[in-house]
Amino acid sequence: MAQKPSIPKGTRDFGQVEMARRNYIFDTIKSVFSLYGFQQIETPAMENIGTLMGKYGEEGDKLLFRVQNSGEKAALAPEKGLRYDLTVPFARYVVQHREEITFPFKRFQIQPVWRADRPQKGRYREFYQCDVDVIGSDSLIGELELIQIVEEVYRRLGINVCLHINNRKILAGIAEVIGAPDKIVDITVAIDKLDKIGVEAVNAELKERGLTDDQVAKLQPILTTPPQPSPQGRENNPKAKLEELRTYLAGSEIGLKGIEEMEEIFSLVEATTPSLEGRAGERFSIELDLCLARGLNYYTGAIFEVKALDAQIGSITGGGRYDNLTGIFGLPGVSGVGISFGADRIYDVLTELDLFPKKLLTTTQVLFATFGSDELHYALGWAKELRTAGIAVEVYPEPTKMKKQMGYADAKGIPFVAIVGGDEMAQNKVMLKNMTTGEQQLVDLENLKNSTFFAR
Amino acid sequence: MAQKPSIPKGTRDFGQVEMARRNYIFDTIKSVFSLYGFQQIETPAMENIGTLMGKYGEEGDKLLFRVQNSGEKAALAPEKGLRYDLTVPFARYVVQHREEITFPFKRFQIQPVWRADRPQKGRYREFYQCDVDVIGSDSLIGELELIQIVEEVYRRLGINVCLHINNRKILAGIAEVIGAPDKIVDITVAIDKLDKIGVEAVNAELKERGLTDDQVAKLQPILTTPPQPSPQGRENNPKAKLEELRTYLAGSEIGLKGIEEMEEIFSLVEATTPSLEGRAGERFSIELDLCLARGLNYYTGAIFEVKALDAQIGSITGGGRYDNLTGIFGLPGVSGVGISFGADRIYDVLTELDLFPKKLLTTTQVLFATFGSDELHYALGWAKELRTAGIAVEVYPEPTKMKKQMGYADAKGIPFVAIVGGDEMAQNKVMLKNMTTGEQQLVDLENLKNSTFFAR
Numbered sequence: 001m002a003q004k005p006s007i008p009k010g011t012r013d014f015g016q017v018e019m020a021r022r023n024y025i026f027d028t029i030k031s032v033f034s035l036y037g038f039q040q041i042e043t044p045a046m047e048n049i050g051t052l053m054g055k056y057g058e059e060g061d062k063l064l065f066r067v068q069n070s071g072e073k074a075a076l077a078p079e080k081g082l083r084y085d086l087t088v089p090f091a092r093y094v095v096q097h098r099e100e101i102t103f104p105f106k107r108f109q110i111q112p113v114w115r116a117d118r119p120q121k122g123r124y125r126e127f128y129q130c131d132v133d134v135i136g137s138d139s140l141i142g143e144l145e146l147i148q149i150v151e152e153v154y155r156r157l158g159i160n161v162c163l164h165i166n167n168r169k170i171l172a173g174i175a176e177v178i179g180a181p182d183k184i185v186d187i188t189v190a191i192d193k194l195d196k197i198g199v200e201a202v203n204a205e206l207k208e209r210g211l212t213d214d215q216v217a218k219l220q221p222i223l224t225t226p227p228q229p230s231p232q233g234r235e236n237n238p239k240a241k242l243e244e245l246r247t248y249l250a251g252s253e254i255g256l257k258g259i260e261e262m263e264e265i266f267s268l269v270e271a272t273t274p275s276l277e278g279r280a281g282e283r284f285s286i287e288l289d290l291c292l293a294r295g296l297n298y299y300t301g302a303i304f305e306v307k308a309l310d311a312q313i314g315s316i317t318g319g320g321r322y323d324n325l326t327g328i329f330g331l332p333g334v335s336g337v338g339i340s341f342g343a344d345r346i347y348d349v350l351t352e353l354d355l356f357p358k359k360l361l362t363t364t365q366v367l368f369a370t371f372g373s374d375e376l377h378y379a380l381g382w383a384k385e386l387r388t389a390g391i392a393v394e395v396y397p398e399p400t401k402m403k404k405q406m407g408y409a410d411a412k413g414i415p416f417v418a419i420v421g422g423d424e425m426a427q428n429k430v431m432l433k434n435m436t437t438g439e440q441q442l443v444d445l446e447n448l449k450n451s452t453f454f455a456r
Numbered sequence: 457m458a459q460k461p462s463i464p465k466g467t468r469d470f471g472q473v474e475m476a477r478r479n480y481i482f483d484t485i486k487s488v489f490s491l492y493g494f495q496q497i498e499t500p501a502m503e504n505i506g507t508l509m510g511k512y513g514e515e516g517d518k519l520l521f522r523v524q525n526s527g528e529k530a531a532l533a534p535e536k537g538l539r540y541d542l543t544v545p546f547a548r549y550v551v552q553h554r555e556e557i558t559f560p561f562k563r564f565q566i567q568p569v570w571r572a573d574r575p576q577k578g579r580y581r582e583f584y585q586c587d588v589d590v591i592g593s594d595s596l597i598g599e600l601e602l603i604q605i606v607e608e609v610y611r612r613l614g615i616n617v618c619l620h621i622n623n624r625k626i627l628a629g630i631a632e633v634i635g636a637p638d639k640i641v642d643i644t645v646a647i648d649k650l651d652k653i654g655v656e657a658v659n660a661e662l663k664e665r666g667l668t669d670d671q672v673a674k675l676q677p678i679l680t681t682p683p684q685p686s687p688q689g690r691e692n693n694p695k696a697k698l699e700e701l702r703t704y705l706a707g708s709e710i711g712l713k714g715i716e717e718m719e720e721i722f723s724l725v726e727a728t729t730p731s732l733e734g735r736a737g738e739r740f741s742i743e744l745d746l747c748l749a750r751g752l753n754y755y756t757g758a759i760f761e762v763k764a765l766d767a768q769i770g771s772i773t774g775g776g777r778y779d780n781l782t783g784i785f786g787l788p789g790v791s792g793v794g795i796s797f798g799a800d801r802i803y804d805v806l807t808e809l810d811l812f813p814k815k816l817l818t819t820t821q822v823l824f825a826t827f828g829s830d831e832l833h834y835a836l837g838w839a840k841e842l843r844t845a846g847i848a849v850e851v852y853p854e855p856t857k858m859k860k861q862m863g864y865a866d867a868k869g870i871p872f873v874a875i876v877g878g879d880e881m882a883q884n885k886v887m888l889k890n891m892t893t894g895e896q897q898l899v900d901l902e903n904l905k906n907s908t909f910f911a912r
Contacts, residue, residue, distance in 0.1 A: 005507055005548045005785045008536050011500035013549055015556070016563070019496045035843045037820035037850035037868075040475040044467035044582050045501060045538075045568065046521075051461055065502075065523050067538065069572040080464050082501075082523065092461045093469055100471070102867035104853060107472070112501065116525040126500050139853030141836070148840070271833060272840045329461045364493035377727055380597070384604070384728045387491045394493035397560060397595035411558040412493075 010117070010125030020361040022128075025157070025346055026110055029130050032152045036145050038106040038132050043089040045112075046080040053081075055088045055328065057297075063115045065125075082114040086131040086340065087298075087325070094135055095329040103136030110343075122313070122348060133338030135325075140261060142337040143302050143321065144268040150306055150317055150339070151273070151284045157346065158355045160282070160309040161316070164289035167262050168299045168320070170245070173255015174290075177248065178218040180211055187211075188293035191223065195291075199223050221248065222290050238266050238288040245290070261301060262288065298322045304339055311349045317341045366416040366448075368395040368430070369405035375420040382418070382430070382445055389449045409435055418448070466573070466581030476817040478584075481613070481802055482566055485586050488608045492601050494562040494588050499545040501568075502536040509537075511544045511784065513753075519571045521581075538570040542587040542796065543754075543781070550591055551785040559592030566799075578769070578804060589794030591781075596717060598793040599758050599777065600724040606762055606773060607729070607740045609797065614811045616738070616765040617772070620745035623718050624755050624776070626701070629711015630746075633704065634674040636667055641753060643667075647679065648749035655679050677704065678746050694722050694744035701746070717757060718744065754778045760795055764805045772801045822872040822904075824851040824886070825861035831876040838874070838886070838901055845905045865891055874904070 007013065014022060030040070046067050053061055065082040083089055086109045094101065110130045117123055132149065134142045147163060154161045168188075175184040186209035190202050197205075202223065206216050242259050249255030269286065294303045301321030308316055319339030326334045350356050366386070368379035376399050383393045394414070396405040402419070409417045418430040424442070432448070433440045443451070463469065470478060486496070502523050509517055521538040539545055542565045550557065566586045573579055588605065590598045603619060610617045624644075631640040642665035646658050653661075658679060662672050698715050705711030725742065750759045757777030764772055775795030782790045806812050822842070824835035832855050839849045850870070852861040858875070865873045874886040875896075885898045899907070 005552050006504065007500050007507075007548075007552075008502050008504055011502060013500070013553065014498040015553065016495035016497060019498060023496075035846075035848050037823075037848060037870075039472035039817070039819075040479075041472060042470040042475060044463050044469070045570070046464050046467060046582070048462065048464055051463075065525060067521050067523055069521060092463075096461050096463075097469065097471065102864060104864075106850075114501070126502070134853075137853045141832075141851060141853040144836070148843075152843075268833075268836065272836050361495070363495075367493075376597075377724075380600070380724065380728050387604075387608075390491075392491050392493060394562075395597060397590075397593045397597040408558060408560075414493075 008125070010119030010123075012124065012126070017361055021347060021350070021356055022343065024356065024360050025343055025350070026128075026130065028156050029153055029341055030108070030110070032149055032156065033108045033132050035152070036106070036149060038108045038134075041090075041093065041107050041109055042111060043083070043086075043093055043109070045083055045114075047083060047089055047092065049079050049081045051092050051329075052084055052088060056084055060084060063117055065114045065116055083111070084115060085113050086111060086129045087133075087338070090131065090133060090135075090338075091325045092329055094334070095326050095331045098331060101136075104134050104139075104142075105136050106132075106134045108132040122345065124344065128343040130341040130343055131319075131338060132341075133336055135336030135338075136334055138323075138335040140264050140268060140302075143265050144272065146304070146319065146337060146339050147265075147269055147286070148273065150304075153341065154284065154306070157350065159316075159346070159349055159353070161284060161306050162309055163284070163286045164292045164305045164307065165262070165265070165286060165302060166289055166292040167258040167302050169254050169258025169261065169301060170249070170290065171258075171293060173249040173252035173258055174219065174222055176252040176255060178211075178215045180215050183209065183211060183215075185297060187219070188297075189295065191291050192293035192295055194223065238286065239263070241288050241290075242266075258301075265302060294318060294320060298325050300324070302337065308349045311352050313345050313349055313352075315342070316345045316349060361413065363412060364392045364394045364414045366391070366393055366418050366432075367405070367409045367412075367414045368393070368418045368420060369402060369409070370396065370399045370419075371402070371421040372399045375399060375422070375425060378425050379418070379420050379430075382448070385445060386449060391449070464581070466575030466579075468580060468582070473817055477803060477806070477812055478799065480812065480816050481799055481806070482584075482586065484612050485609055485797055486564070486566070488605055488612065489564045489588050491608070492562070492605060494564045494590075497546075497549065497563050497565055498567060499539070499542075499549055499565070501539055501570075503539060503545060503548065505535050505537045507548050507785075508540055508544060512540055516540060519573055521570045521572055539567070540571055541569050542567060542585050543589075543794070546587065546589060546591075546794075547781045548785055550790070551782050551787045554787060557592075560590050560595075560598075561592050562588075562590045564588040578801065580800065584799040586797040586799055587775075587794060588797075589792055591792030591794075592790055594779075594791040596720050596724060596758075599721050600728065602760070602775065602793060602795050603721075603725055603742070604729065606760075606795070610740065610762070613802065613806065615772075615802070615805055615809070617740060617762050618765055619740070619742045620748045620761045620763065621718070621721070621742060621758060622745055622748040623714040623758050625710050625714025625717065625757060626705070626746065627714075627749060629705040629708035629714055630675065630678055632708040632711060634667075634671045636671050639665065639667060639671075643675070644749035645751065647747050648751055650679065650747045694742065695719070697744050697746075698722075714757075721758060750774060750776060754781050756780070758793065767805045767808050769801055769805055769808075771798070772805060773797045817869065819868060820848045820850045820870045822847070822849055822874050822888075823861070823865045823868075823870045824849070824874045824876060825858060825865070826852065826855045826875075827858070827877040828855045831855060831878070831881060834881050835874070835876050835886075838904070841901060842905060847905070 052064055064084055067080040112126050112128050114126050119125055150163055171188055172184050175181050175187050190205045194202050203216050242262055246259055292305055299320040300323040303320035304318055305315045306317035317339055321337040323335045324332055370376045370379050379395050383395050386393045415435055417433045420430050424430050429442045429444050431440055432443045508520055520540055523536040568582050568584050570582050575581055606619055627644055628640050631637050631643050646661045650658050659672050698718055702715055748761055755776040756779040759776035760774055761771045762773035773795055777793040779791045780788055826832045826835050835851050839851050842849045871891055873889045876886050880886050885900050887896055888899045889896045
């Protein structure tokens with residue numbers, strides 16, 4: 001006998017209940033994207049390996065899954081790889097289709113990506129990303145709209161979040177001011193780990209990466225800014241923070257440009273969402289977080305990360321402004337901004353906080369359970385009529401033991417069973433049983449078709 | 457400068473319009489599946505290579521895409537492969553999750569599959585399948601419901617179709633009757649090509665495959681049954697055809713069992729869909745097609761294939777009854793029946809016959825076009841209010857030339873543009889332009905929010 005079958009590690013099957021929950025997340029996100037005029041595209045699971053290689057750093061290259069035709073010799077290097085994220089395929093798409101695209105191009109994309117990461121709790125080798133980007137405009141209204149989208153998506157899902165925001169130009173300014181302008185990447189990589197490893201370890205790493213004691217000392221005011229929103233509410237005052245920072249960065253042109261951008265973004269948010277400012281710890285807040293760096297190096301302006309306030313799970317959404325993403329494919333100077341919603345982590349937060357709506361799984365409204373094959377044929381006629389009226393119906397396919405048929409309705413959560421025996425047939429009716437209350441009543445077809453029993 | 461990027465041959469990008477059309481097909485199919493109580497599952501893109509190998513014949517094995525971690529040595533045989541269809545992963549799923557599943561298990565699954573076929577017109581290396589199966593019951597009501605689903609899906613899509621139906625037991629009976637019971641696979645493989653290569657070539661292939669002249673001669677009454685439904689209407693009489701066949705198959709137990717099954721299926725269809733019988737060439741017809749064989753060898757009962765009447769494109773839906781699909785994974789004796797809708801071919805038929813609804817792409821309802829940055833900020837406030845009212849809105853992100861902003865609305869098919877200049881702001885209004893008629897009128901925010909201009 002064959003071994004019990006399994007699936008590759010780090011991958012998952014999704015049953016009916018999980019699918020209903022996942023579709024709830026995707027549908028919520030999609031409907032908010034649409035309110036802002038973003039439209040859906042899809043790209044192939046496989047990209048040419050040259051499209052992917054070198055785009056995610058050395059670490060990323062190692063995590064690419066490669067694909068080869070069975071016909072190809074094993075020793076031959078595969079020329080294709082599975083999509084590692086949605087950003088690089090999007091950049092490739094924009095360059096390839098630039099003649100057909102209307103800019104600014106507002107697209108969203110919801111597809112799985114694959115990474116040969118070591119599987120662990122909450123980390124999978126196949127997972128979905130939901131990306132939304134606007135490319136072809138450097139207007140900060142892009143940033144504003146993404147912030148509004150984050151607010152609206154999490155309002156609809158019922159998750160309280162804090163949106164952490166920073167700016168790569170400010171980070172570049174800090175590197176300049178401490179006298180290590182060429183170390184901007186090292187600095188961001190190190191302080192990106194602040195949350196995980198703490199300030200001591202970050203300082204050690206900075207020295208390891210070649211910063212002098214003096215440079216590390218100069219960086220401390222930045223590292224020790226509390227990254228969490230203060231629970232006291234109005235103390236979270238990004239404008240005051242930016243004012244302070246203006247003094248710190250006085251000597252750096254790029255740093256001051258970053259401050260300007262952030263001031264403009266906060267003004268836009270304030271003007272359109274006046275209730276937001278300073279309400280730390282509430283349903284939605286924005287925190288200027290100078291220790292937010294984000295690992296990927298294509299960001300050039302604002303960067304975002306969203307954390308759920310009531311769950312310990314890390315970032316559930318992140319992204320930022322990039323000025324030259326399409327440059328790697330031969331189309332330089334196109335600015336864009338985008339964010340990615342992490343569907344799996346959102347799923348985990350909704351589960352942990354018990355926030356999924358109770359009645360998500362679209363079920364059959366009524367199951368026909370029959371005592372014999374005449375009754376079964378009779379039920380098939382009714383089923384056809386009810387489906388024409390838009391009611392989801394099942395007919396248990398065999399007139400087997402009533403207990404088994406009722407058990408099927410129970411297991412599938414079907415709210416009504418229409419029992420058909422000889423008596424019911426003779427009267428041209430069915431005995432309708434409410435599976436929640438246990439109540440039964442004789443009803444005819446017209447009753448059933450026009451009844452308010454069923455949610456459409 | 458980098459080369460213009462491209463994607464692997466046989467794969468495709470889908471832009472916004474294509475996505476809207478594809479989603480229309482998937483949503484139509486899904487809503488019909490739901491009416492019959494089928495629920496969605498998903499399986500991983502990658503399966504263990506052992507799950508896939510040997511399931512699709514020698515040809516199929518060669519068309520599997522293999523996946524390897526970048527870390528793995530190229531010489532090492534990859535242990536994973538990309539999903540080749542949805543049927544084998546479904547069988548694997550049923551066996552793996554049998555303890556959690558309520559049988560009969562009615563599932564649908566809409567996901568891409570990958571085959572290293574030589575790409576050609578209408579044949580891709582990545583394409584979507586939409587499968588619907590009921591497993592764990594041998595009731596022919598399964599067949600009935602799939603026929604009803606086919607009828608309903610194509611009625612909703614507006615495609616006229618003929619459903620060709622046959623039965624593997626009848627084919628086995630024929631093999632017995634002509635004295636070649638061990639040649640059933642050779643016979644079905646050969647006559648499956650009848651449509652493509654014609655009767656002479658099929659006869660030649662049958663002889664090549666070891667059938668005697670006498671056996672081939674005995675087979676002719678079957679091969680020359682016209683496979684197309686006659687346009688005269690009532691001549692397409694499956695019951696009369698089955699009666700004739702009963703005489704031909706008198707000596708074969710399995711053949712007679714097949715005839716019984718088909719009679720039962722036609723009775724069920726007649727009883728629940730009385731208008732169907734004999735209306736060949738109309739919106740929906742069913743044709744008993746003895747030359748339908750279908751290549752895959754796991755079918756054991758009824759087999760189906762659906763052809764569009766008004767387009768030359770081959771089968772757009774196909775499937776059948778299998779009695780031992782899960783046996784290969786160690787769970788024998790579980791009968792099921794399923795069909796697969798070919799989304800790409802359906803897309804091509806709808807395009808060729810111009811049957812896609814005109815207004816499929818969900819667009820923004822109104823674009824704000826502004827003359828300056830004060831106006832832009834003013835527009836952002838209105839946009840926020842309109843979105844809260846559920847209206848999809850865009851704000852052109854820069855107060856650039858009006859012609860450019862109007863051009864954006866044109867290109868995206870946005871039906872209204874709200875023009876904001878100093879005058880409009882002073883009156884707390886916008887100038888709303890209907891992009892179809894060219895009419896303009898001054899409206900205030902309440903007008904706009906409550907207007908019937910916009911489709912919700």
